[in-house]
Amino acid sequence: MITLILGTRRSQLARWQTEHVAGLLQVAWPGLVCQVEPFTTRGDQTLDKALPEIGGKGLFTAELEAALRNGSIDLAVHSLKDLPVEDAPGLTIGAIVGRADVRDVLVARNGWTLETLPPGAVVGTSSVRRQAQLQAYRPDLTFRTIRGNVETRIRKVLSGEYDATVLAAAGLQRLGLEEAISQWLPLEVMLPAPGQGALAVQCRADDTQTLNLLAAIDNRAVRAAVTAERAFLQALGGGCAAPVAAWARQDDTGLLLMDALLASQPGTSAPGSSPAVARVRGRDADPYALARRLAEEVRRRLDAAAASRGRSPLQGKRVVITRAAEQAGEFSQRLRSLGAVPVELPTIQIVAVDDLAPFREALERLAHYDWILFTSANGVQVFWEQATVLGREALLRPEGARVRVAAVGPATAQALVERGIPVDFVPARHTGEALAATLEPVQGRRILLPRAAQGRPEVAKILRARGARVDDLPIYQTVPAPIDEAGIQALAQGVDVITFTSGSTARHFVAALRQESGLDLAALCRQAVIACIGPVTAQVVGELGLPVHVVAEEHSVDGLIQALVAYFEEEGKT
Incomplete structure (x- = not known):
C-alpha cells in the first residue's frame, strides 16, 4: 500500500x-x-x-x-x-x-457592478494586474491594498471597509460562495493572471x-495552455509585481490561441491618467514560440506609448461636439485634458414631450412594475424630474422594497447612480437590443420603458416577444438647436473631428448646415474625421450621405474618446 x-x-x-x-x-x-x-x-x-x-x-x-x-x-x-x-x-x-473558470469577479456592496460603482469608490486589491485593467476601464476609482483569505476579503467589503474587491471566480466557486458575486468581469475588461x-x-x-x-x-490540454501563459510571463521577466495577464486555450484547429496583456505600473503615467495597456492576440502550436512573439509585441507597443508620452494624439485637434449644451461640459473637459480644442456646437435640445399624462399615470403606479429600463442618460434626467415632482422617487431608492432598474450602458448607469438610484443590470453590450435580449427574467413581468419620442421600437418588441408586459412611453424628445453665428465661424475656421452621440445630433447638424448657404457641407466633412458613439448612430450618419471614420466599441463618451485616440495613434504611424 x-x-x-x-x-x-x-x-x-x-x-x-x-x-x-x-x-x-x-x-x-x-x-x-x-x-x-x-x-x-x-x-x-x-x-x-x-x-x-x-x-x-x-x-x-x-x-x-x-x-x-x-x-x-x-x-x-x-x-x-x-x-x-x-x-x-x-x-x-x-x-x-x-x-x-479563468475569470475574475467583482464582489461589491449594494450589488454594484463595475459600471455602477459610484465615482471614487474604494476597490480593494493587492494585484497590480487587476488595478491597471480596472483603472483603464474606470480611471475614477480609488484603489487600496487588501489582504486576507477569500472569506476575509468578502467580509471587509460587506462591512463597508471597502466598496468592492476583485477575486478569482475559481476560488468562490470552489468554496460555494457564488452568491457574493456582484458581477462576472468580461475577459475584454479583465484578463486573468497566467495560470489562473x-x-x-x-x-x-x-x-x-x-x-x-x-x-x-x-491534463495535457490545460498544461499546454498554462505553459504558454507562464512562458509569456517569464519572457517579460515578470512576477507578482508586474501588470501581466494572459489567457490561452486551444482553438477549433487544435492550435493554442492566447490573449495577453502588459500594462505600465499604476502610478507611473501622467497624473490623472490611466496606466498604458498593451493587449495582443496570437496563435501557434508551440506555446513557447507563441509566448515569445506576444511578449515582443506588447513590449514594442508599450515602448511606443512611452516614446510618445507627453504628447497626446489629440493634441491641437479641433473637435466638434454636437450633443445638447447641458451634456457637453464633461465631454469638453475630457478633450481639453488630452490637449484637444473642443468646439461646442449643440444641434439638439432635450425637452419633455408635450403630453406627459400617460407617463405621470405610470409613475403613480410605479410600485406595480418589476423593472424600469433606461436606454439613455436623457431619459434618466426627465424621468427623475417628473418622479421628484410627484414624490415617487423613493420607490427607486435602495432602502426597502423598490422597483428594479436596468441601464443600457455605463453613462446611463452613472446618471442613475448620481441620483442615488442603484442599478441592477447593465448588459455586456451597451445597446438597447442587448438590454432587451439579456435581461432576466422577463416572462410575465411588468416593465416600464421611458424613452425618446424618436426612439426605435426594437427594445419593446424584443421584450414583448420574450413574454414581458411592456409600457413603452415616450417621455422626452430632441428638437433642433439653431447654430448661431459664432458656431458658423468656428466651423469656417476648419475642424479636425466632428462627433455625433446620437442619430438626432447628426440629422439636425446636417439640416442646419444645409440651411446655411455660406458653408460647403461636403467639403467640411471631407476634411474632418467623423466619429460616432456607436453603430446605430453610424448607420444614421451613413444614411445622411456622410462618411464615417470612427465608431466607438464602448458606446459612451469615454469610449468615443478612446476610439479617437486609437484612430489618431494609428494615423500617426502611417
Whole structure:
C-alpha cells in the first residue's frame, strides 16, 4: 500500500484544493492512502502589506517547498497562479489537474457592478494586474491594498471597509460562495493572471514513483495552455509585481490561441491618467514560440506609448461636439485634458414631450412594475424630474422594497447612480437590443420603458416577444438647436473631428448646415474625421450621405474618446 503526504496551506480554499487532488489520485489509484499536512506560510502571516512589498509569490510556497526537499511531504498543492514561473531547485510540477473558470469577479456592496460603482469608490486589491485593467476601464476609482483569505476579503467589503474587491471566480466557486458575486468581469475588461483557475501539484524532481502516480491525473490540454501563459510571463521577466495577464486555450484547429496583456505600473503615467495597456492576440502550436512573439509585441507597443508620452494624439485637434449644451461640459473637459480644442456646437435640445399624462399615470403606479429600463442618460434626467415632482422617487431608492432598474450602458448607469438610484443590470453590450435580449427574467413581468419620442421600437418588441408586459412611453424628445453665428465661424475656421452621440445630433447638424448657404457641407466633412458613439448612430450618419471614420466599441463618451485616440495613434504611424 502506497501512502502520499500532501502539504497544504491552512486556508479553507487551500484545504479544498488539496482534498480535491487527493480524491482524484485515489480514484485513479484505488488503495492509495493520502494524508494531508497543513502549513502556515509567511504570506499567510503578513497581512498588512501588498505582496510586491514583502517578496511576491514565493511567500506562499517557501515552507511547503522546504518540506518537499526534506522529505516530510510528498506533494504540495497550489493555485498555479501563486507559483513562480521558475521551478524551485530540485522540484517540479508533476501534474496540472484541470482548470476552473479563468475569470475574475467583482464582489461589491449594494450589488454594484463595475459600471455602477459610484465615482471614487474604494476597490480593494493587492494585484497590480487587476488595478491597471480596472483603472483603464474606470480611471475614477480609488484603489487600496487588501489582504486576507477569500472569506476575509468578502467580509471587509460587506462591512463597508471597502466598496468592492476583485477575486478569482475559481476560488468562490470552489468554496460555494457564488452568491457574493456582484458581477462576472468580461475577459475584454479583465484578463486573468497566467495560470489562473488551474491547480498545480508540486513534487520532487527525482521522485519517480510520485511522478508516475501524478501522470494519471495530469491534463495535457490545460498544461499546454498554462505553459504558454507562464512562458509569456517569464519572457517579460515578470512576477507578482508586474501588470501581466494572459489567457490561452486551444482553438477549433487544435492550435493554442492566447490573449495577453502588459500594462505600465499604476502610478507611473501622467497624473490623472490611466496606466498604458498593451493587449495582443496570437496563435501557434508551440506555446513557447507563441509566448515569445506576444511578449515582443506588447513590449514594442508599450515602448511606443512611452516614446510618445507627453504628447497626446489629440493634441491641437479641433473637435466638434454636437450633443445638447447641458451634456457637453464633461465631454469638453475630457478633450481639453488630452490637449484637444473642443468646439461646442449643440444641434439638439432635450425637452419633455408635450403630453406627459400617460407617463405621470405610470409613475403613480410605479410600485406595480418589476423593472424600469433606461436606454439613455436623457431619459434618466426627465424621468427623475417628473418622479421628484410627484414624490415617487423613493420607490427607486435602495432602502426597502423598490422597483428594479436596468441601464443600457455605463453613462446611463452613472446618471442613475448620481441620483442615488442603484442599478441592477447593465448588459455586456451597451445597446438597447442587448438590454432587451439579456435581461432576466422577463416572462410575465411588468416593465416600464421611458424613452425618446424618436426612439426605435426594437427594445419593446424584443421584450414583448420574450413574454414581458411592456409600457413603452415616450417621455422626452430632441428638437433642433439653431447654430448661431459664432458656431458658423468656428466651423469656417476648419475642424479636425466632428462627433455625433446620437442619430438626432447628426440629422439636425446636417439640416442646419444645409440651411446655411455660406458653408460647403461636403467639403467640411471631407476634411474632418467623423466619429460616432456607436453603430446605430453610424448607420444614421451613413444614411445622411456622410462618411464615417470612427465608431466607438464602448458606446459612451469615454469610449468615443478612446476610439479617437486609437484612430489618431494609428494615423500617426502611417
